[in-house]
Amino acid sequence: MKSLDLFASGESGIIEKISGGGKFLSRATAMGFTPEADISVIRNGRRGPLIVKLRDTEIAIGRGEASKIEVKEAVK
């Protein structure tokens, strides 16, 4: 398990845990980030936000926000 920001482009997994303040959680859950959701990383460069795909939607998420999301790597 590692935080979302450490995933490389193309990797995928299942969200395990999300931490953070109430406002962040309410935004994140409404956009589809909840434990047990499948998630794949489309783009993760060295800086700036990531692009991930979950629940059929592409979402740009800031690096700081992504670090609050713990994801279990999919078995390759």
Place this chain on the structure above:
Amino acid sequence: MTVTSEKTRIIALAGQPNTGKSTLFNRLTGAKQHVGNWPGKTVEQKSGNFVIGDRPYQLVDLPGTYSLTANSIEEKIARDFIVDEQPDVVVIMADASQLERSLYLLAEIKLLNVPSVLALNMMDVAEEQGKDINVEELEKGLGIKVLPLVAAKGEGVLEFLSAIEAVADKEIKTDTKADSIFKDDKLFNSVKSVITGKINSIFPEDWMVIKLIEGDAEVYGEIQQKISSQEWNKLFTLLNSVEDGQLHAAGLRYEWISNVLSKAVKKQEAVEKKSRGKRFDKIATHPVWGKVLAVLIMLFSFGAAMIVALPVMGGMQPLGKFLVSAVNSGLTSAPQWFVSLLADGLIPGVSVAIMMLGYIFGVYLVFSLLEDVGYVARLAYIFDNSMTKLGLHGKSFMPLLMSFGCNIAGVTGTRVIDTWQQRMVTLVMVSIVPCAALWAVISFIGTIFFSAAMPFIILILLVIMVLHLSLTSYLLRKFVVPGETSGLIMELPPYHKPNWKTIFGHVWVQVKSFFKRAVSLIAILSVVTWALSYRADGNMDLSILASIGKFFDPVTSFLGLDWRLFIALCAAMIAKEAALSVIAVLYGIGGATSITSFLLGGAAAGHAELASTIGSMVNPASALAFIFAFFFTVPCIGTVASIYSESKSLKWTFGSSLYYIVTSLIAGGIAYRVGLLIF
């Protein structure tokens, strides 16, 4: 069934952003729309009318939101409207190609116990993805009527209308058994057993229960008042038994959605066409090529905006000149002051406002197009990192960018920013960005004095602008609107073909509100300026305006601005271009007698003369001071009016104006001192 009552039925249109809400809205209401703000809020409210049979319907477009918490103004507006107004039908719009996420809002609204239907848009896209959606299964699972649609092509709209009628007539009942989402949840049931029957609220009980679990501040307050402290303690223990209530509730909602979808949607192997959108997106979101592409698109956009605006701007100038000469030659028997009022005050003022209108139309058209096809979200993504350095995030990029075209567009563009703090910070920052008209004046004056060194001066101006933006953002976030800075979480919607109806609808609203807000102000300000400068003998030096300027002379000359340049700075409030004509008049150049005459382009001859005369009358250090002060001074009156209408606060409007004045005088003063050392 014969309709006896003609009472207008209210239909609320709810849905997540990018589900095609406005497309459906425009299709149903056509031109019969009313656009304003939600009472007391700066969130746009759109409503429109249509008829089914003989009965009138009013369609109210709720703000596009992903959920219904009390955390954002938009979400609160949406939920309050549904609960307080009890619309006859709530239409929930969802994107068939992204069903899992876009049904989340439905899972929330379900608990509000209102008659509702699901409008399932973009069925064609879902089909392309290889999704086979069984509408009957979906209806059974969700407990509401489902209407498949392709709003952009108008497919399914007729069936949609008759379903709305049937639901409003109560012929189709909405299965409001909300507990199907949470019925097996231990926490939900325990909390419910504590409050059941004790709460008399406009909100349904199940909604209160789940919002308690989610920690909704508004519901918390309401419940706490209505139950004993013993019961409250019991509740409190229960609510703390899960690690996080929001995750708990959201998890259950998605679980419910997944269960329904697993029965209703068969996913075939997607007909994975390497779509053009995907390949384009690879470039558009690339850390390097994405920026290159963005710059190209921006340059192209401003060019296109200019081309769109040309007919209006090019047409208005000769028309204004014609009117001026017509008044001058036609009204020979009228008193001289009256002719001057028309020819030097009113006509040029209104003409300039209309020319601005044309330009604003162009800027909005081009940027609405970029927004509509889905590119703006990519811009926000690509520049998020740069914006973070300014203490903002990606969504502030677009307003700042539009400001280079027109500050007014930048100010209204701040609406897309989701938190109030970031919105206000961006709102103040956009006017620091120089608009196109400002560049015109700067480059004109600059080339006269510093021809070869001008690129260098522009570079310095831009560097100072960036520093100014950072400092302003820092000061605001530190002292005026402190709070946690939230990072980016933003949907990157799929690209789609431009929907011209939606685009023009949006542009029309913006242009109309500019017209209402600014045109009269610009005209009034032009007339006031005219009145202050009018002298029957034509000797401007003795006018009231001149004495005002001279009154401030001790202060302004310290900053390197003599009273004429200072007045030019003030008159630029009408429109940035006005500064040139004021300079021309006050330095008595080219027979110019009225401050506003240059607005209509004393044309090439006038400009050339202005260039040669002013070069000998103003020293370079003062010119430098003027350029710097002008660059950062208060935006035009149209922008200030927009700041007010966006912030709904006189404090912010005057506060920001004062801030611009002070910082611009500091910038001008420093430039003057430095200039004195150099020249």
